[in-house]
Amino acid sequence: MDRKQWILDAATECFSEYGYKGTSVEQVAKRANVGKGTIYTYFKNKEELLQVIMMRVVQRFELSLEKNVVAHVPFHENAQQVLKDFLKFQKENALTFQLFKEMRELKTAEVVTIVQEFEDCILALLKKQLNVAVQNGEIVACNLELTAFLTYHMYLALVAEWSKRHKPLTDEEISKVFQLFFCGGLMR
Amino acid sequence: MDRKQWILDAATECFSEYGYKGTSVEQVAKRANVGKGTIYTYFKNKEELLQVIMMRVVQRFELSLEKNVVAHVPFHENAQQVLKDFLKFQKENALTFQLFKEMRELKTAEVVTIVQEFEDCILALLKKQLNVAVQNGEIVACNLELTAFLTYHMYLALVAEWSKRHKPLTDEEISKVFQLFFCGGLMR
DNA sequence: AAAATGACCGATTTACAAAAATGGTCAAAT
DNA sequence: ATTTGACCATTTTTGTAAATCGGTCATTTT
Structure with missing residues (x-):
């Protein structure tokens, strides 16, 4: 039909x-x-087909987050939830997994563009979380864009890069590292 | 001769x-x-030629650091110095720059191996700095390997990834971000 | 009339064989 | 004892014919 x-x-x-x-x-x-x-x-063409599909994927992704991100919870927990959901999403969605891979390996122009948009969506969500936390006085004022960017890339390093040469980290280990850097920092 | x-x-x-x-x-x-x-x-062969050259480059790199890394200075400053020197080294050494590029783009097997060894050397230096800082009671106990790894990748994200879509960060901005995460963390 | 279709088009990619270049060896030259 | 380039097997590049691709549109189907 x-x-x-x-x-x-x-x-x-x-x-x-x-x-x-x-x-x-x-x-x-x-x-x-x-x-x-x-x-x-x-x-209109093949690219628009991918765009429409990904638009819907992003919508599903954002929906899946709304359930897990809650107010009155420390920022680093919400941020980690965003990133954890992103990873879970990747595992369950052969599509985004395949597209991230195609971007890295073939660098297909249309795919690079669309994946970048998906990443921008994740960054926007992190930024939003950061903004709320700053408003609440929960975290110190900082460059939101840059901090969200760094949070995302720290996560990528921990889940993607680290496993290339080490035993993959458990959720608890990742959580611990995040806590270390977000609450208190390294210094005594 | x-x-x-x-x-x-x-x-x-x-x-x-x-x-x-x-x-x-x-x-x-x-x-x-x-x-x-x-x-x-x-x-023995072409690969050994590269290995010998890189061995000497690593020696020079380690030497250039000894001058800049000093005791009785906060860890994050020394760590940043290691990373800053690494970047400076990259800029001044067409060789390592070219090899990092070849690893990313062509993934030449021998180059991947040799660059990984170079990265391991940087990670070892960071780890050493971390260890000293922990012994001094300067920073909290933590997984040294993982923390060094994350520090390196945070730096890569800031200097390499960020500039792909944003105005490159100045040394001061990078320094500020490092300070934010290392001393005190994000949380108030 | 509106929607669906596949033969068709120019452009791109692939398949493949011939030619060129490369890493490495070694008997001859120095 | 050291240096060398002709030489070899293998890999890479090149040229090109064939196949495939994304996209169009006159025709067919509903």
Whole structure:
């Protein structure tokens, strides 16, 4: 019935399995049981297809966070929740996993753009959390943009880079490191 | 006279300019004014040539640090000095700059290995600084390996990643961020 | 009339073989 | 005892013919 949804579903499956570049429009059409031309009556081009899919993914991501981020909880716990959910999301969403990989390895232009937007969304969420915490007087005033950026990259280093040469860190270990840097810092 | 040094100098120039993969052994021989066979009387193969060169670079790097890292100075200042010197070193050494680039872009196996060893050397220096600071009771006890790792990656994020989409940070700004996270942390 | 379609188009990518270049060896030259 | 470049097997590059791609649109289907 809803041919547009058929196409979106088929495209999501294909992109998840073969990546963006590795998926042809005809392949999507085949899996969606529509003609190739039909896709172009609903979407301007292949890139828009990915954009619409990712827009919805981002919406789901933001929704999944609203449940987990709560007021009256220390910032570093909420921030960590945002990042933990991001990781969980990656694990459960073959699509974003595949796209992050494609960005790193093939650097497909359209994919780089879309993944950057996804990262911007995560950064915006962290920034929002930071802002609330500053307003509450919970944390010291600081460059929100930069601090959110650094928080995100600290997390990436801990979960992605560290595991390349060490035993992956448990959630508790990551939590401990975050606590160390956020509350109190290193110095006695 | 010292043919071995001629070869090392020529190879350093070539690797700096064209990268490891982009440099042929014959090219090195030409620039060193020796026959190709001569190179193999001093070095087992092309990889060992790079290894010997990098060994010396690491020695120079460690030497350049000894001057700048001093006792009775807060850890975060010494740590930052290590990292700042690393960056300065990168700027002044076309070789390491080229190799880091080749590792990221071409992922040449031999280069990945050698650069990793260089990074390990930086991490060891940071760890050493951390250890001294812990012994002094200057900073809290923590996983030294992990903390050094995170410090290094925070720095990379600030100087390399941030500039990809923002105006590069000044030394003062970087210093301020480090101070924020190391002394006192974010929380009030 | 509106929606769907696949043959078709120019452009890009792939497949593949021939040619060139590379890392490394070694008998001959120095 | 040391140096060397012709030489070898392997890898990389190159040229190009074939295949595939994203996107269009006249025709067909609903």
